[in-house]
Amino acid sequence: MSNAEQAFGVYIHWPFCLSKCPYCDFNSHVRREPVDELRFLQAFHKEIAATGERTRGRTVSSIFFGGGTPSLMQPATIAGVLNSIARQWRVAADVEITLEANPTSVEATRFRGYRAAGINRVSLGVQALDDRALAELGRMHSAREALDAVAVARAVFDRYSFDLIYARPGQTPAQWAGELKEALAHAGEHLSLYQLTIEPETPFAALHAAGKLKTPDDDLARALYDTTQEICAARGLPAYEISNHARPGAECRHNLVYWRGHEYAGIGPGAHGRLDIEGDRHAIATEKRPEAWLARVETHGHGVVTDEVLTREEMSDEFLLMGLRLAEGIDIARYAELSGRPLDAERVRALCDHGLVETTPSGRLRVTLPGFPVLDAVVADLAA
Numbered sequence: 001m002s003n004a005e006q007a008f009g010v011y012i013h014w015p016f017c018l019s020k021c022p023y024c025d026f027n028s029h030v031r032r033e034p035v036d037e038l039r040f041l042q043a044f045h046k047e048i049a050a051t052g053e054r055t056r057g058r059t060v061s062s063i064f065f066g067g068g069t070p071s072l073m074q075p076a077t078i079a080g081v082l083n084s085i086a087r088q089w090r091v092a093a094d095v096e097i098t099l100e101a102n103p104t105s106v107e108a109t110r111f112r113g114y115r116a117a118g119i120n121r122v123s124l125g126v127q128a129l130d131d132r133a134l135a136e137l138g139r140m141h142s143a144r145e146a147l148d149a150v151a152v153a154r155a156v157f158d159r160y161s162f163d164l165i166y167a168r169p170g171q172t173p174a175q176w177a178g179e180l181k182e183a184l185a186h187a188g189e190h191l192s193l194y195q196l197t198i199e200p201e202t203p204f205a206a207l208h209a210a211g212k213l214k215t216p217d218d219d220l221a222r223a224l225y226d227t228t229q230e231i232c233a234a235r236g237l238p239a240y241e242i243s244n245h246a247r248p249g250a251e252c253r254h255n256l257v258y259w260r261g262h263e264y265a266g267i268g269p270g271a272h273g274r275l276d277i278e279g280d281r282h283a284i285a286t287e288k289r290p291e292a293w294l295a296r297v298e299t300h301g302h303g304v305v306t307d308e309v310l311t312r313e314e315m316s317d318e319f320l321l322m323g324l325r326l327a328e329g330i331d332i333a334r335y336a337e338l339s340g341r342p343l344d345a346e347r348v349r350a351l352c353d354h355g356l357v358e359t360t361p362s363g364r365l366r367v368t369l370p371g372f373p374v375l376d377a378v379v380a381d382l383a384a
Contacts, residue, residue, distance in 0.1 A: 009257035013268030022203035027270030052088030062254035071101035075113030103149030161190035189250030329366025
């Protein structure tokens with residue numbers, strides 16, 4: 001069995017931010033009083049230990065600190081979590097350990113401390129290289145500050161990535177092309193490029209419903225997407241996933257754990273996990289509210305509120321949904337093994353005839369470049 005087939009990830013959720021961005025629907029919270037990091041670290045220790053008891057014999061291939069804003073944590077807290085993980089599982093010699101960070105000057109000063117703690121990859125939430133757009137997105141940094149933080153990341157870490165949001169109100173393909181080319185001049189091996197989506201129950205959703213926030217129509221959104229693909233591919237960073245671009249071999253290994261349907265443990269408030277225990281795949285979720293999670297862990301040793309065994313149909317649907325996001329697609333035989341039935345040949349043939357998917361000689365099904373903008377419809381058709 002290859003390393004990729006044995007992949008096991010650990011996700012750590014730090015739920016706190018300095019402010020809440022108006023487009024964000026992640027489990028993130030703003031607190032006026034300082035967060036008791038030591039108390040949270042003790043709770044992380046307990047939840048990691050409880051998860052370790054259920055998953056003996058795994059080798060951790062990737063660790064990801066997400067949020068929220070994990071770069072608000074002290075390096076000592078990061079080191080404590082990593083030590084706790086190493087007590088519960090074997091850790092691969094080439095483990096990828098990623099920290100999400102805001103590109104502010106204050107947080108960039110901690111980068112060397114994070115490197116010393118064990119972080120070997122950072123993902124920076126730049127989001128835009130235009131000061132007006134950054135203000136509209138509720139970001140607390142300027143474009144100059146973001147690029148300075150990227151330069152610090154480049155100096156401190158061998159691997160770094162940053163995010164941009166496009167399809168913003170009023171954005172044209174020409175404007176986006178200029179911004180993207182500037183980003184690529186500062187990028188290393190990886191970029192995450194997300195189309196702005198209006199998520200329910202966010203400030204942007206309320207503005208959009210009131211007609212005060214206009215997003216690109218389908219044709220313009222498609223033009224922006226096509227611009228993204230063309231420019232990134234020309235610069236040697238093709239899409240390996242619908243929103244992620246990398247030089248070959250530089251993909252985010254932790255996110256591949258999710259998209260390839262492997263196991264991962266979720267630690268912290270609102271974290272999700274997928275664990276294989278005694279032949280069953282468990283879908284696990286923890287309490288979302290930080291203080292309630294803390295109390296639950298201190299009382300019960302873990303913050304789990306949902307632990308469900310997935311049916312074959314649920315596993316295969318999830319495998320389709322996640323795997324077809326990847327340029328490499330899915331192993332058709334593995335789908336049949338998970339679901340207990342093969343993919344519908346007629347549906348596959350019809351989608352191939354429309355140029356939306358293709359099969360490979362090695363037995364994979366993958367979405368084509370024209371198919372990615374309508375990925376949800378493709379997946380729904382195949383799963384029906």
